[in-house]
Amino acid sequence: MTLTVFYLLSALSVFSGLMVVLSRKAVHSVLYLVFCFFTIAGHYLMLNAQFLAAVHVIVYAGAIMVLFLFVIMMLNLNLAAEAQKTPWIKISAVILSGLMLLVLVASVKGAEELSAAQPQNDIGLVKNIGNILFDKYLLPFELISLLLLSAMVGAVLMGRKEPQPQNE
């Protein structure tokens, strides 16, 4: 039963990931990516990582993808047909990524699986994550707020219109 759900979710995420790459219109890509993120949130739920699933849906599907959709609609990219790469580059791109998949899978294939010390199911609950985050990883947590602040300043600085030079 659990395995069936896992296979179903995996097939859906791989399919929507492929459609992100292959669909012609940018808006369709965004919608498929949102769907892919929801299936990944389903994977988190199956791992019993409830906090991650909630944050993933809120941050990715709620904030980041809306930002993408916003920019695509603002730039009106759906009207213009996207220029395509030459067939040779396309074929070599597919072959290259296939080779990378082959190397990744082959390197893991013969690996010896470390047995978990004592698998715990409650590690993804908010309480446990919070305990770890504010105890062991407090400094990185504070630093990441600085990163967000600088990213915000940078985005605002780049996004604003340049002031027109005054003609005298």
Added chain:
Amino acid sequence: MNILQTIPLNHYIMLSALLFSIGAMGVLLRRNAIILLMCVELMLNAVNLLFAAFSVHHADGGGQVMVIFIMTVAAAEVAVGLAIIVMMFRKAGTTDINLFDTLKW
């Protein structure tokens, strides 16, 4: 009941490798800068899923904290990247990356 007694860790590794390769293929295949950013997001998500799976498997919450950090970095990256793309669009009227080759040797 533990989830990893029914789903072996290998399955998660294969799924993540597949999603990561799809994202890499998108980066190589497409010419629209916004779609390139989306494919990078897909690759980051593949890694996030693997982090979470290993974290549960090894009973160590550090992996899930790492996922939260990666999400934050991804959000910052998207904000700055989209600002750059909008600026590029204002200057050149397109988001085709093949036209922005001034820095190319």
